[in-house]
Every structure is written in structure tokens, then in C-alpha cells.
Amino acid sequence: MRYLMTFSYDGTNYNGYQKQPKLRSVQSEIEKILSNINNGEVIIYAAGRTDCKVNALHQKAHFDLNVKNMTPYKLKGALNTFLPGDIHINDVTQVESDFHARYMVKSKTYE
Numbered sequence: 001m002r003y004l005m006t007f008s009y010d011g012t013n014y015n016g017y018q019k020q021p022k023l024r025s026v027q028s029e030i031e032k033i034l035s036n037i038n039n040g041e042v043i044i045y046a047a048g049r050t051d052c053k054v055n056a057l058h059q060k061a062h063f064d065l066n067v068k069n070m071t072p073y074k075l076k077g078a079l080n081t082f083l084p085g086d087i088h089i090n091d092v093t094q095v096e097s098d099f100h101a102r103y104m105v106k107s108k109t110y111e
Helices: 026-038 072-082
Strands: 002-009 056-064 087-095
Touching (some): 002 072, 026 056, 026 072, 026 087, 072 087
Antiparallel strands (some): 002 056
16 A cells, blocks of 8 residues: 655754765655564655755655555554654655655646
8 A cells, every 4th residue: 555644854863865875865764664564665755855954844755555454543643652852743644646745746846
């Protein structure tokens, strides 16, 4: 099943959003938790990226999970339980299998 999540983070302790070898990133932290829930690798695809030390409000990303009986509500709760306190999942919804957060974005705001 494909899910869309909305999340926020304080980027102070991260080398940006995007996964990078041997560096801490927001994407790596979220993927680590999702991969544990899924019992296999999960890759998230974000609508955009941020640089080192940059914060985000209401960023969007999608991912696929093979877990059955995982409601969006339970998934949001599990993620927020295990993620570091400076990353917060605001919402998780189920979307169509052809949805793509990067290519279907309608607008972005950078301040």
C-alpha cells in the first residue's frame, strides 16, 4: 500500500533532508523506522529537499509498505513513538498506487 505523510522537523542536528552516506539525515531517520515496521527496506520520496540545518513544516513524502492491518493512524503513532523528538509526523493517509509526491506537487514555499 502507498502512503502519503506530512511531517515537520528541526534540521539543526541533520545534514539536510536527503540521505547521504555516513551523515545523519531526516530521510535516513524516517526510512530506518519504516524499514523496521515493514520488515524490509522502505524508501521515501519527498516533494522537495532541505539543506543542512534547515527546518521544515508540512513537508510531504510518499512510501510503500507491505504490512497488513496497519491503519494510517497506527502508522503515524508508531513513527512518532520511535522517531527522534526533532522529527514529527503530522499526518499519514493512504493514496493511490500511482501517486508520486515529487511529481504531483502543486506548490512549495521556501522562506
